Amino acid sequence: MAEEVVVFSSLNPTEVHLVRSMLTREGIGSRVQGQFRTGLAGEIPVDDARTELFVPAPRAAEATVIIDAARAAADVERPCPACGESNPGAFELCWSCGADIPDGPHLRVAGR
Numbered sequence: 001m002a003e004e005v006v007v008f009s010s011l012n013p014t015e016v017h018l019v020r021s022m023l024t025r026e027g028i029g030s031r032v033q034g035q036f037r038t039g040l041a042g043e044i045p046v047d048d049a050r051t052e053l054f055v056p057a058p059r060a061a062e063a064t065v066i067i068d069a070a071r072a073a074a075d076v077e078r079p080c081p082a083c084g085e086s087n088p089g090a091f092e093l094c095w096s097c098g099a100d101i102p103d104g105p106h107l108r109v110a111g112r
């Protein structure tokens with residue numbers, strides 16, 4: 001069994017699973033741990049309630065680059081090609097007119 005390291009963690013298990021599916025698309029296998037403890041948030045130290053995402057140690061640097069890129073992209077406002085309204089980077093459709101926004105990231109990753 002290869003050594004594993006945590007590349008992402010969140011109090012929101014859904015977010016961790018989104019990151020996991022993003023890594024899976026990039027061909028990086030990962031494992032989620034701790035998601036069943038989240039219901040205890042507030043009763044136990046917060047750091048213990050986090051859901052964590054593990055990847056094999058040799059893939060950690062690669063996974064971190066992908067996660068950081070998704071975070072950065074989600075923070076960038078992009079104009080709608082149809083109506084010119086500014087949309088948050090995570091939007092795939094314009095909030096104003098509903099047009100497709102090309103080349104958008106498909107994941108919103110909140111900061112830790």
Ligand SMILES: [Zn+2]
Pocket residue numbers: 080081082083084085094095096097098099
């Ligand atoms: Zn628009």
